[in-house]
Amino acid sequence: MKRALVTGITGQDGRHLADLLTAKGYQVFGLIRGQANPKAEMILDENPALELVDGDLRDLSSLIAAVEQVQPDEVYNLGAISFVQLSFKQAELTAEITGLGVLRMIEAVRIVGGTDNNPIRFYQASSSEMFGKVRETPQSETTPFHPRSPYGVAKVFGHYTTLNYREAYGIHASSGILFNHEGPRRGLEFVTRKITNSLARIKLGLQDEISLGNLDAARDWGYAGDYVEAMWMMLQQDVPDDYVIATGETHTIREFLDVAFRIAGYDSWEPFVKHDTRFDRPAEVDLLMGDASKAKAKLGWTPKVTFEELVRMMYESDLAIETAKMEQGR
Ligand code: NAP
Ligand code: GDD
Numbered sequence: 001m002k003r004a005l006v007t008g009i010t011g012q013d014g015r016h017l018a019d020l021l022t023a024k025g026y027q028v029f030g031l032i033r034g035q036a037n038p039k040a041e042m043i044l045d046e047n048p049a050l051e052l053v054d055g056d057l058r059d060l061s062s063l064i065a066a067v068e069q070v071q072p073d074e075v076y077n078l079g080a081i082s083f084v085q086l087s088f089k090q091a092e093l094t095a096e097i098t099g100l101g102v103l104r105m106i107e108a109v110r111i112v113g114g115t116d117n118n119p120i121r122f123y124q125a126s127s128s129e130m131f132g133k134v135r136e137t138p139q140s141e142t143t144p145f146h147p148r149s150p151y152g153v154a155k156v157f158g159h160y161t162t163l164n165y166r167e168a169y170g171i172h173a174s175s176g177i178l179f180n181h182e183g184p185r186r187g188l189e190f191v192t193r194k195i196t197n198s199l200a201r202i203k204l205g206l207q208d209e210i211s212l213g214n215l216d217a218a219r220d221w222g223y224a225g226d227y228v229e230a231m232w233m234m235l236q237q238d239v240p241d242d243y244v245i246a247t248g249e250t251h252t253i254r255e256f257l258d259v260a261f262r263i264a265g266y267d268s269w270e271p272f273v274k275h276d277t278r279f280d281r282p283a284e285v286d287l288l289m290g291d292a293s294k295a296k297a298k299l300g301w302t303p304k305v306t307f308e309e310l311v312r313m314m315y316e317s318d319l320a321i322e323t324a325k326m327e328q329g330r
Helices: 012-023 040-046 060-070 084-089 091-112 150-169 191-203 224-235 253-263 293-299 307-327
Strands: 003-007 027-032 051-054 074-077 121-127 172-178 210-212 242-245 273-275
Touching (some): 012 027, 027 060, 084 091, 191 210, 191 253, 224 242, 253 307
Parallel strands (some): 027 051, 121 172
16 A cells, blocks of 8 residues: 655645545645644544644654655645735745745655665645746746745745655656646635625625626646646656646636636626726736646646636535535524
8 A cells, every 4th residue: 555645634635635645545644734634534534544743843853753754655735825915015925835845745754764776756836926926928847937925935945845755866756847727626715715705795795796806817727636746747757857737728807707707697797896906916926828838748647627616516516515504604
C-alpha cells in the first residue's frame, strides 16, 4: 500500500486529492495545523480512511517529524495562504507560509529522504498567478513569470525552490502550474463560489444582491476534481518535471455571471450585482489562459468538466446547501 502525505488537507484540493488517492488504494495522511483545527471533524467525516498528522508549514521540526512518522512514498505540498486578496494585507505571513513553507517541506523530504531504492517523491502546488502581467497568451511552461501579488511572488519562490532541489539534490520533485480550478468545495471567498452561493441565496429570497470588484478579469477555470488527477499523474512519471494544467479556455467574471444567472432562470444579472471597491486589488492579473499541451502529450491528461457544467455543478450544490440550511432554520 503506497503512503501519501498531503499538506493543505482541509482545503479544496486536499479534500479532492485525499478522495482520489484513497480510491487508488493509498494510505493517506493529512497534515493538520493548530490545536483544535475546526475542519478536522469535517474532513474525517468525509473520508474516514484519512489519518491526520500534526504539523505547520511555519515549523520545520514539525514537518521533519511528520515525514519521519508517515514514511511517505509521495508528498503533496498544497498548504498555503491561497487567497490573493489576503496576500496584499498579510504579505509577510504569505511569504512565510506560501513561500518559505515550500522550502521547509522539501527540506524535510531531503533530510528524511526515504530509502535508496524508494526515494520520496514531491509535488509542489505552483500557480498561474506566477504569470501575472502575462508576457504571452496562452501561457505555457516556458512563459516568463511576472507576479502581481505577494501571493504570486511567494509562489515563484516556491516554484524555483522545487526546481533547485530537483537539480541540486536529485529529488523527484515536480511542480504543477495549475490555472484556477473550482467546484462545490471552493472557499466562499473566491469569486466563483461567492457568485454561485450568493445566487442560490438570491433565488431563495435570502439575499438581494452581490457585491463584487473587477468584472473584466478573465480566468481559465477548470474543475478541481480533474486537476488533482494531474497532480497524481506527475508523481507517477519516471522523470520529474513541471507542467501547466489548464482548460485552454478563458472567461471573464461577466461571462461567469451570464452563465450562472441563466442557469438559475434569470434574464439578466445586472440588477443584482453592485460594484464594491473593497474587492478591487492594488494590482490585477487581467487575463489567464493556459496551454496544457505538454500535460496532454506526456501525462495523457485532459480536463473533463466543461465551463458550463462547472458553473451548473456549483450553483446546484449551493442551492441544495442553502435550501437545507433554510429548512433547518439556520
Ligand atoms: P485552500 O482551499 O485555500 O487550502 C489551503 C490549505 O492550506 C488549507 O488546508 C489550510 O489549512 C492550509 N494551510 C494554511 N496555512 C497553513 C500552515 N501554516 N501550515 C499548514 N497548512 C496550512 O487552497 P486550494 O484551493 O485547495 O489550493 C491548494 C494549493 O494549490 C494552494 O497551495 C494554492 O495556492 C494552490 N493553487 C490553487 C489553485 C486553485 O485555483 N485552487 C490554482 C493554483 C494553485 P487550514 O484549514 O488549517 O487553514
Ligand atoms: N475573490 C474575489 N471576490 N474576486 C473578485 C471579486 C470578489 O468579490 N470581484 C472580482 N473578482 C476578481 C478578482 O479581482 C480576480 O481578478 C478574479 O475575480 C478571480 O479572483 P479569485 O477567485 O479570488 O481567484 P484568483 O484568480 O485571484 O486566485 C485563485 O487562482 C489562482 C490561480 O490563478 C486562487 O485559487 C489562487 O490560490 C490560485 O493560485
